[in-house]
Amino acid sequence: MKINLISDTVTKPTAGMLNAMMTAEVGDDVFKNDPSVNALEEKVAKMFGMEAALFFPSGTMTNQTAIKLHTQPGEQLICDKYAHVFNYEGGGVSFNSGVSCRLLDGQRGMVTSKQVEDAINPPDFYHSPLTSLVCIENTTNKGGGACWDIEELKKIKAVCEKHGLHYHLDGARLWNALVAKKEGPKQYGALFETISVCLSKGLGCPVGSVLLGSKENINDALRIRKIFGGGMRQSGFLAAAGIYALDNHITRLAEDHKKAAEIGTELASLNFIKKVEPIETNIIIFEIDEDFMSSENFNSKLAEKDIHIISMGQGKLRMVTHMDYTDEMHNYFLKTLKRL
Ligand SMILES: *Cc1c(COP(=O)(O)O)cnc(C)c1O
Numbered sequence: 001m002k003i004n005l006i007s008d009t010v011t012k013p014t015a016g017m018l019n020a021m022m023t024a025e026v027g028d029d030v031f032k033n034d035p036s037v038n039a040l041e042e043k044v045a046k047m048f049g050m051e052a053a054l055f056f057p058s059g060t061m062t063n064q065t066a067i068k069l070h071t072q073p074g075e076q077l078i079c080d081k082y083a084h085v086f087n088y089e090g091g092g093v094s095f096n097s098g099v100s101c102r103l104l105d106g107q108r109g110m111v112t113s114k115q116v117e118d119a120i121n122p123p124d125f126y127h128s129p130l131t132s133l134v135c136i137e138n139t140t141n142k143g144g145g146a147c148w149d150i151e152e153l154k155k156i157k158a159v160c161e162k163h164g165l166h167y168h169l170d171g172a173r174l175w176n177a178l179v180a181k182k183e184g185p186k187q188y189g190a191l192f193e194t195i196s197v198c199l200s201k202g203l204g205c206p207v208g209s210v211l212l213g214s215k216e217n218i219n220d221a222l223r224i225r226k227i228f229g230g231g232m233r234q235s236g237f238l239a240a241a242g243i244y245a246l247d248n249h250i251t252r253l254a255e256d257h258k259k260a261a262e263i264g265t266e267l268a269s270l271n272f273i274k275k276v277e278p279i280e281t282n283i284i285i286f287e288i289d290e291d292f293m294s295s296e297n298f299n300s301k302l303a304e305k306d307i308h309i310i311s312m313g314q315g316k317l318r319m320v321t322h323m324d325y326t327d328e329m330h331n332y333f334l335k336t337l338k339r340l
Pocket of ligand 1: 058059060061063084085137140141170172198200201209
């Protein structure tokens with residue numbers, strides 16, 4: 001029994017999802033003629049109470065498109081030092097948009113409105129880059145699946161309005177935050193100018209992300225997506241998986257969260273674990289006490305049992321629970337941990 005906890009992106013489509021894909025009605029989406037893609041875009045826009053949406057092949061492309069929408073070359077965006085847009089998008093912020101990142105020293109990927117306001121360059125001081133965008137991530141990936149306090153996000157929105165900054169949410173795992181905090185998508189739709197959400201993480205789709213925004217923003221995003229090479233043809237087969245996931249796979253995220261919390265409790269009870277970061281959703285980040293066991297040794301002991309996790313560097317290890325991590329695997333894994 002292979003247990004793969006390296007990410008929630010390792011899931012494979014369920015029988016129900018595959019059936020939805022196989023029976024999808026499709027057309028050519030580059031001509032905006034794919035009924036399934038159009039239906040997905042309308043559905044997501046409606047969920048968030050936003051005007052329009054656009055289907056993308058990846059979350060990286062949705063974020064990069066949003067950054068391109070909201071900035072001009074030479075400008076600067078503000079984000080936490082852990083942000084995916086800064087750390088894990090291949091330097092796309094500078095490559096695609098010619099923009100620099102002002103990194104904030106937050107807690108588990110989250111910052112305060114004061115930190116944001118203090119980081120804005122004075123617009124009349126032409127020696128420094130013009131600050132034009134604030135990027136938020138919820139849940140935070142490198143921050144261990146932490147969920148924001150929505151009140152802080154409202155305060156940051158007020159700072160953005162006061163200083164004329166654009167406001168983007170990288171919501172790759174926003175679904176996890178909505179379930180964990182019992183919030184609704186419309187609360188987020190009312191806060192941000194653009195939101196990117198992933199269908200290929202906890203929701204279990206093989207491919208797909210969606211960018212949300214105003215009609216005008218999404219119309220401009222269509223051109224940028226084309227430039228980035230993200231126009232797809234019969235992508236309705238993929239959009240159908242997305243529609244299926246939105247209808248069937250959101251509330252079940254609570255099961256992933258429960259399993260993650262149980263793994264966290266088990267880890268915390270082991271004498272060779274130095275630290276387990278707080279667990280709010282499906283991500284578990286922890287450190288091994290190297291006096292007892294090296295993290296390489298821990299990893300290889302698990303790998304011998306066909307259990308796979310990932311290193312995040314700086315001595316941190318990560319596991320992510322997901323749809324394909326079954327109850328049976330979970331019980332076996334907890335038992336295995338006890339016996340290491
Ligand atoms: C996964 C992820 C993305 C997008 O990743 P893709 O692999 O390009 O789909 C963006 N932001 C965060 C926080 C993520 O975890």
